[in-house]
Amino acid sequence: MRSNLLYLKSCPRCTGDVHADSDMHGTFLKCLQCGFSKDLSPEMAARLFRTPSSVPSAPVALPGQQAA
Numbered sequence: 001m002r003s004n005l006l007y008l009k010s011c012p013r014c015t016g017d018v019h020a021d022s023d024m025h026g027t028f029l030k031c032l033q034c035g036f037s038k039d040l041s042p043e044m045a046a047r048l049f050r051t052p053s054s055v056p057s058a059p060v061a062l063p064g065q066q067a068a
Contacts, residue, residue, distance in 0.1 A: 016036075027039070
């Protein structure tokens with residue numbers, strides 16, 4: 001999973017630029033200025049990289065329907 005995602009001024013430590021990347025251990029965000037790193041859950045990584053998640057979504061009841 002390679003992508004060139006860059007979040008400008010998003011670092012919680014130094015307000016630097018954060019880069020999204022992945023390696024053999026998982027997906028993470030890393031600040032380019034101070035090196036702050038944050039691991040991402042598989043669900044958040046799927047949203048970030050717009051890949052289908054392996055976690056099924058909860059069914060949504062439409063108006064007028066009753067939940068089972």
